[in-house]
Amino acid sequence: MFTEFAQYVLNGLVLGALVALPALGLTLIFSVQGFVNFSVAAQMTVGAYAAWFAGAHLGWSPVVMLLFAFVVPGMLGIATDRLALAPIRRQSGAHTALMLAVVSIALNLAIENALRFLFGSDLNSFDLPIERNLQVWGLSVGPQQLRNLVTALVIAVALAAFFSLTRWGKAMRAVADNTDLARLKGIEPRNLSNLATFIGMGLAGIGGSLLAIDTSVDPSTGSRLILIIFAASVLGGLTSLYGAVLGALIIGVAGEVAMIAMPPVYQSLTAFLAILFILLVKPTGLFAGTAGVRK
Amino acid sequence: MAAANTARAQSKKRNKGIVMSKFDRRDFLAGAAGAGSLAALWPRALLAQGTQPIRIGIVIPLTGATSQFGATMSAAAKIAVSDVNAAGGVAGRHIEVLIEDDQSNPEAAVRAARKLIDVDKVVSIGGSYASAVTSAIAPLCYDSKTVLFTSSGADSITKTPHNGYIFRTSPTVTLQGTRVGQYALELGAKKMFFLGPQTPFAQSYIDIISKLFKDAGGSGQGLIYEDKRASYRTEVDQALRTNPDIIVLGGYVPDTSVVLKDLYRAGFGGKKIGYSFGVNQVLADGVPHEVSEGTASLVPSASEDSTAYRTLIGKMGRSAIDSYSCQVYDHVVLTALALAQAAVTSPSGTAVRDAVRAISQDAKGQKVSDVAQGLKFIADKKPINYDGPSGPLEFAANGDVEGVFFRYEQVQKGKMTLLKVA
Numbered sequence: 001m002f003t004e005f006a007q008y009v010l011n012g013l014v015l016g017a018l019v020a021l022p023a024l025g026l027t028l029i030f031s032v033q034g035f036v037n038f039s040v041a042a043q044m045t046v047g048a049y050a051a052w053f054a055g056a057h058l059g060w061s062p063v064v065m066l067l068f069a070f071v072v073p074g075m076l077g078i079a080t081d082r083l084a085l086a087p088i089r090r091q092s093g094a095h096t097a098l099m100l101a102v103v104s105i106a107l108n109l110a111i112e113n114a115l116r117f118l119f120g121s122d123l124n125s126f127d128l129p130i131e132r133n134l135q136v137w138g139l140s141v142g143p144q145q146l147r148n149l150v151t152a153l154v155i156a157v158a159l160a161a162f163f164s165l166t167r168w169g170k171a172m173r174a175v176a177d178n179t180d181l182a183r184l185k186g187i188e189p190r191n192l193s194n195l196a197t198f199i200g201m202g203l204a205g206i207g208g209s210l211l212a213i214d215t216s217v218d219p220s221t222g223s224r225l226i227l228i229i230f231a232a233s234v235l236g237g238l239t240s241l242y243g244a245v246l247g248a249l250i251i252g253v254a255g256e257v258a259m260i261a262m263p264p265v266y267q268s269l270t271a272f273l274a275i276l277f278i279l280l281v282k283p284t285g286l287f288a289g290t291a292g293v294r295k
Numbered sequence: 296m297a298a299a300n301t302a303r304a305q306s307k308k309r310n311k312g313i314v315m316s317k318f319d320r321r322d323f324l325a326g327a328a329g330a331g332s333l334a335a336l337w338p339r340a341l342l343a344q345g346t347q348p349i350r351i352g353i354v355i356p357l358t359g360a361t362s363q364f365g366a367t368m369s370a371a372a373k374i375a376v377s378d379v380n381a382a383g384g385v386a387g388r389h390i391e392v393l394i395e396d397d398q399s400n401p402e403a404a405v406r407a408a409r410k411l412i413d414v415d416k417v418v419s420i421g422g423s424y425a426s427a428v429t430s431a432i433a434p435l436c437y438d439s440k441t442v443l444f445t446s447s448g449a450d451s452i453t454k455t456p457h458n459g460y461i462f463r464t465s466p467t468v469t470l471q472g473t474r475v476g477q478y479a480l481e482l483g484a485k486k487m488f489f490l491g492p493q494t495p496f497a498q499s500y501i502d503i504i505s506k507l508f509k510d511a512g513g514s515g516q517g518l519i520y521e522d523k524r525a526s527y528r529t530e531v532d533q534a535l536r537t538n539p540d541i542i543v544l545g546g547y548v549p550d551t552s553v554v555l556k557d558l559y560r561a562g563f564g565g566k567k568i569g570y571s572f573g574v575n576q577v578l579a580d581g582v583p584h585e586v587s588e589g590t591a592s593l594v595p596s597a598s599e600d601s602t603a604y605r606t607l608i609g610k611m612g613r614s615a616i617d618s619y620s621c622q623v624y625d626h627v628v629l630t631a632l633a634l635a636q637a638a639v640t641s642p643s644g645t646a647v648r649d650a651v652r653a654i655s656q657d658a659k660g661q662k663v664s665d666v667a668q669g670l671k672f673i674a675d676k677k678p679i680n681y682d683g684p685s686g687p688l689e690f691a692a693n694g695d696v697e698g699v700f701f702r703y704e705q706v707q708k709g710k711m712t713l714l715k716v717a
Contacts, residue, residue, distance in 0.1 A: 124581065
């Protein structure tokens, strides 16, 4: 019974680590730009296809492949942001954030369909060997899962360093914590928005490529996860980067563990419940910065 | 497509008209209703003179989880149209198919069917594939007296009060489930576990196959999961805890590929068997060979020894095609032949419904596998019995097709290999 439980927790952590990267991206973009950019889902898929193309067609090594999966969605993110979202952001009004979210959903569909046009609807697997699970203390875990976990950790640490050590990183945190105060201190949030979009979408891309290495790539790879990514981000408070990671891990573990008591058909319910719970009980999220939800 | 665009352009023009003349809403509605009834009368008068094509709707998955046959289905439908039109059409009128993408999604399918029925006034809708999609659009069809030809399996579809407006050209779930269960037993399995997503037929599969196993002294269980997920590790763990010696895969291609990978990673050494919508060449191409190796699959078989089938694959320029695309071809041909047989001045779904059996299963009719020949016989008032590339097309009273064959296939080194047809 205990091993069973531990196995579910482990499965949940592995899934959570995958979700953490796009959730971080979503949170980062929300922190700096003040709206939920739902096109992270399609950007995950863009990253997955970029990595797949680099790996299976160009024969690049896994590390370069992941870098490619970061840069391509990052650049595309900036391009789509300038093209579709920036014009709306400029005419700020009461409904701007909502408009932006809606346009980002449309953007998500557009990118997904562009991918479908380019690569077709079929499944594509990476040209990587598939390995049997390792057995450790009665728990089974795949080598690729462990690599994904480590990759996610390394990236999270690198990000933490970026945010606490560099000027740009600190400026972003300042904006996330309190936009008005940051502006008073001479930080112009608009100048940070390209960088935030680049890193945010890049993170989504890496998340997507890790997911795709584990499963396979098709045009809807990313959109399958958008609900739990959003839930993780909301749970973490939408402005807290650490919150996004913890939120992702909690959602991942909760979803898997819930299967002990609940039919697997209702798996997504945990994400819905998490969002509902947070909105009702602590709308600022579990780990929001001191200023709480951005206004 | 062109017709749809014109319709859209017309409605746009109409909208513009409203803005400019500043009609009162009530006036406009009255006017629109008048225009609507006019529009309903108008084409009929025109149709009688043979100026307007007869429209047939096709709702197929070009995208989404069930899209693997979408492209060939669409090609087959187009070939059927050109075959009928090359033979002079139906009573001097050409036919036109309007192909809509259901996105493997019932909600999108309903929108597509609404448009086909309300705007395009199609006489029949063919193609519908996923059972969830068919279940969603079936009431729209029989309520509007539009014939629905479907390639879906869920038994519930022909149990609806459809008044004869539904014809199913694919074997039912009960039949498919029974065959898969029997084959699993033939393979020597004793403990079956079914893993599949929530679909209208998942629970039936579990019940049918488990019963077969219990009757044979074995055991059977199942788990229905949520599809479109990133991983099925926990589901696979739950399945393997029962120590099954065969796993029945009830999902479509995207989730089945992930489940198969998770089964491989977990070191499952038993047998795997699935259905053609989940285990097929698209799946075999999408996963590493060692993951799919040995997975068996049951595919409703097209009438592969027939002239109709060979002619169709020749026209498509392929060495073989799936049974579903053959069925879509037949959906169009059955509509055309039935309308020719009915010989009515205003083609309708009811005319199609009433004449389908006369042209497809008349024991005294001349066996025909070529639509041009069929149309000619009908013009000469000779009875025919059409056998298409998908099969002999004999329908039971409830609309289910009778007498279907299955291909038993197995993935061997990444290729679907035929074991037998039975």
